[in-house]
Amino acid sequence: xxxxxxxxxxxxxxxxxxxxxxxxxxxxxxxxxxxxxxxxxxxxxxxxxxxxxxxxxxxxxxxxxxxxxxxxxxxxxxxxxxxx
Numbered sequence: 001x002x003x004x005x006x007x008x009x010x011x012x013x014x015x016x017x018x019x020x021x022x023x024x025x026x027x028x029x030x031x032x033x034x035x036x037x038x039x040x041x042x043x044x045x046x047x048x049x050x051x052x053x054x055x056x057x058x059x060x061x062x063x064x065x066x067x068x069x070x071x072x073x074x075x076x077x078x079x080x081x082x083x084x
Contacts, residue, residue: 009035028072035076
């Protein structure tokens with residue numbers, strides 16, 4: 001495998017868990033799972049198949065990770081930058 005492209009995610013947090021602290025925690029966790037954990041788990045699972053030394057991992061993320069202002073979605077996209 002020469003290239004792995006991480007391009008999954010989206011806005012999962014619609015307060016499906018309801019209002020209050022539990023709903024907020026649920027929304028943040030959903031965005032983290034959809035935007036960060038999927039990329040991390042896929043990359044780690046395929047790491048042994050990446051051809052060395054020229055393999056590349058490309059992670060597509062949102063400008064929201066740099067600009068902020070979109071709550072848990074922006075935080076998750078910023079986390080991708082730190083992880084990548």
